[in-house]
Amino acid sequence: MGAIQINPSRLMADLQTLRGFGRMGNAVVRQAFTAVDIEARRWLAEKMSEATLRPVWDEVGNVFALPRGDEPTILIGSHSDTQREGGWLDGAYGVICGLEIARAAQEAGRGGVACVAFADEEGAFAPMLGSRYWTGELSLQAVRACSDSQGRQLADVLAGIPEIARADRVPYERFRAFIEPHVEQGPVLDGSGDNVAVVSAIAGVRQLELSFTGEQNHAGATPMEGRRDALHEFLQYASALCKAFTARASEAAVWTFGELGIHPNSPSIIPGRVRAVLQVRDVTTAGLDALMGEALQLAERLRGVRGVDIEARQVLSVAPTKMAPDLSGELAMAAAEHSPRKWRRMPSGALHDAAIISSKLPTAMVFAPSLGGRTHPFDEDTRPEHLVLGCSVVAAAVSRLQS
């Protein structure tokens, strides 16, 4: 069998076509289960058919492209939905890589490669909904009961998609491995000058929802002494946390207050309530445990000291995941060949469908560099030669795995 030869210009053209579904300047607005997301999936299914692959929609809108035979098959892909405003490559890159490699495998007369566009990785209804359904972590009933920020229930949304009514099941047992190519969405590769990375592990995530409840009062008539200012208390908490975390966190650990709301949010009223979400990531469970323990202890220690109640509740926990060593080893060999001395192994700070799939299939990931490490949707970009390189590395590893 000849090696799988990808077609770089076809890869780039398909990436640009997919970008057109929901394009908004440099960003893309293609949230899961919107009309434009479904249109994009229909276009993907057409491209799969053209490549003599069999497109299959499952019950939650994951779209697979299957080779006709039942030979041992490697699945390649990612998700094709975006955040409310997403970068054009996030998710899309892995899907089109999968399409291109599966297509090239068909052309080489060898097959054995399938591709997938998972549904709702970004969590319009629930984070990584498609891969969590596929691996059995979420039941169909649970999926259908999910609702979005506007209160629409997913069951109702799914009922409006004809392809879902004709859906098929695609058991994961059918595949021997899963590979997810992705853009780094961070500054490591761009900063180091490396052209490609093989992912060693995906950091776990914990989220703590913190509620500070003080007393809402007039900002002019209430003296400083005796105020129960919920925002002031959050500031004390965040400062203390930052100091404690800086002292004890591992090099790979990160933490962020990304969500914050104050009530009633008026210049003349002392905030009576603050709600903040602390997100912590690390590549080891011990690291996550240590940081979360610190965050909870601190809430306990400050509770009530200045008349402000503090509640802390863990709202998300995803365990760190090691990538499959053999599969990653093949990708590393291919990376070393295609980009000698200009590649690296690195952990992924971002979560990916791969973290979910790894519980069921040998799973690996490849990263292409993000220019300037930027993931702001309007700036996100990757050099075309790096997009092609990442895809070539996966194609080469798949060729070797099949031989």
Add this chain to the structure above:
Amino acid sequence: MGAIQINPSRLMADLQTLRGFGRMGNAVVRQAFTAVDIEARRWLAEKMSEATLRPVWDEVGNVFALPRGDEPTILIGSHSDTQREGGWLDGAYGVICGLEIARAAQEAGRGGVACVAFADEEGAFAPMLGSRYWTGELSLQAVRACSDSQGRQLADVLAGIPEIARADRVPYERFRAFIEPHVEQGPVLDGSGDNVAVVSAIAGVRQLELSFTGEQNHAGATPMEGRRDALHEFLQYASALCKAFTARASEAAVWTFGELGIHPNSPSIIPGRVRAVLQVRDVTTAGLDALMGEALQLAERLRGVRGVDIEARQVLSVAPTKMAPDLSGELAMAAAEHSPRKWRRMPSGALHDAAIISSKLPTAMVFAPSLGGRTHPFDEDTRPEHLVLGCSVVAAAVSRLQS
């Protein structure tokens, strides 16, 4: 002439009736120029007529009750609009006190007392719009050009109110003084056990709008080192400010971050932008200057240090105002008589229409205690005997001023 004798049960009954316009549990929703605000003003005008006073609407919806003669007249009142969700006494108390005292003065056959319900003190269209129009600080044109948060222009809203089409002018020169009774909206009286206060000065207000601009990035994929986290920078700024202000502020000074918004406000994204409003109040211009200078210098000092740009812009400035000494002296005498050793002089941290009117007329204020100092709309309350006492103190001072 007999002294003015207020009727406590009539005062309380009218307060409860006014509360019914827009009541929502313990709070009141009666924003300026809404249907319920106009209905409340019509009811007030009726009560004024019943009391043989002449109700007059002016071009912006201020409603005055004038005695028939042209004797030297003392104006008493406040505003009858509320915040989006307001306490039942804020503003309403001063208006009904004015109505009761003007009515009692008519009954005593002495007249010489007018009452006013100013429009839009709370700033649905512009803060203290009614009193700022009345004193000439805002032109009619400027008032009509104001728009609310939903983009409605006030000119259009006013066009729908028949009383405005028949409006009259009520020149402030017609009055010899203005007295605004109000609830304290703070904890000082309730904490000290005093039953009434005469206001010495109204604190000035400055507001600084602060914008922190860093870089929005993926919270998992971006290492701590090199982050340009706008919220983290705000935390640094707020901590440093709090320390500096605590060290140098006067006893009367207060400061509050009451408004805060972060972008994009998602747990997995490092905040790229933060907008915060710092409000500072003090009873002297020198005090305000010192604190604002500190806040601006700090922004200058931190700008760019961690890759986050900081912009600071003063968006509001209201000078501190001393109350008229003679008028306040009469109120103090009355307070001492009606509540021996259980009264005090105190500054007002909150702004009031009185601060605006004081530029044109001798102006004074009286405070009734707020239970627990609470101004949260659903908790705001004052003991009935304190509401009656505040009104009696003003009535007694007016009696003496007229004799």
